[in-house]
Amino acid sequence: MSDGAETTGAAAIFRAVCERICTLELPFGAVLREVELAREFGVSRTPVRQALHQLAAFGLVETRNGVGTLVTAGDPETLADIYELRIRLAGLIGELATGPCPSESADAMRAVQARAEALPNPPGARAFWQVNEDRHEIVNALIANRELRGLHDLYYFKVAPFWFALYAEAPEREFTLLLREIREMVFWLEQGDMKAVANMQENNTAMAARRVAVAFGQGKNEPDIAQ
Amino acid sequence: MSDGAETTGAAAIFRAVCERICTLELPFGAVLREVELAREFGVSRTPVRQALHQLAAFGLVETRNGVGTLVTAGDPETLADIYELRIRLAGLIGELATGPCPSESADAMRAVQARAEALPNPPGARAFWQVNEDRHEIVNALIANRELRGLHDLYYFKVAPFWFALYAEAPEREFTLLLREIREMVFWLEQGDMKAVANMQENNTAMAARRVAVAFGQGKNEPDIAQ
DNA sequence: TCGGGTTGAGCTGTATACAGGTTGGAGGGT
């Protein structure tokens, strides 16, 4: 998450495990054992447990007594709920915007674009992930309402594993789409139009939701969402 | 929160402390000591720490090394952000509604209304709190999108302390407003109109936000929000 | 061979001991 460097070591473990889940290094259903993580990070179980409990509170994992901590699979229905809400949250970015976005954001996004354009297609999983992470950070930082910013960040990580699974399925297609999104984002950031940025975010989130729904079996009774 | 009865004892402590914060039994800036809570609940520090860390993750408290766990005061700016978002979340309830609300909700709300009407004006703090808690539970259960339901619940508890402070200021006025809200809610629940229920919720949240802004010093550069 | 009861390894939940950090106040110098 976009938390600043925290004092306690639990935050570092939180971020590390969160990233592993988002990059599917820990796939759905994977079991996390506290002693293993403790050994890996060179600490005792106590900070590890803190991190895992926080991940559980955010719904990314589920810990069962006597078994371990499982990476939450997320049934299609829940996935649909999450994406539905995330789309609306993106819309709120524009509604709650207070002013134009600063030019530094456009600069930062241009830098990301330059780095991305230099990559081969498809890039490696790590590079792909990092580009999207940077894009997210820039957009997220623009959100004026602090609470909404936190929520937008949280739900980014909630859907990240599914979105990343799309990359594993069709790397070239996903990288092309990501590049297109970044180029468009640079354009609107240069315009300073926060509302347009939010609309872009909403559009791309909705599009990603459709692709994810196709890949993971769309939930509920809305088969037409898959186009 | 509206979590079902959990297995671990930490959840019970979480709810208890949360309620104390919401009812201002623990005012802003109050310090929570782990050993005290541990003694009170008859457990060790471990489950207490779990509960406090979860409260910290939700932003209700802030724990500082060597000092203790402080109830987060929430500056006016943050308060404005929280209410702004909560109003929008209420709006989303209607947008993400899938069907009419069940008749049991109307029955339940009628029961709450009956209990409330039987109370003196102003009622005791405990009774006032309980009535609002019940009202919230009924409305919250109607939210179709599970993620939005969780968020609506969370932000209810985030603003609860401020709203409850209004009661302490003007008990009769707040109870009259609450009664009015419940009566209206019964009406629209009987109609089964989920969108109307959401609009009601949005209106009442916005109205509460204005009263809170007046009481706690409105933040930002929107003095007209105070009417 | 198959089914059921049992056992045991391994995991999380809880309790406790120790290390590190903060704060308020006592005490001495100016």
Added chain:
DNA sequence: ACCCTCCAACCTGTATACAGCTCAACCCGA
């Protein structure tokens, strides 16, 4: 009288020991 320094009490952060739970493999009888 005032201010700076130092310290001791206290609180959280961390590590470790123990209790309770789960599940799968195993053993034994039909």
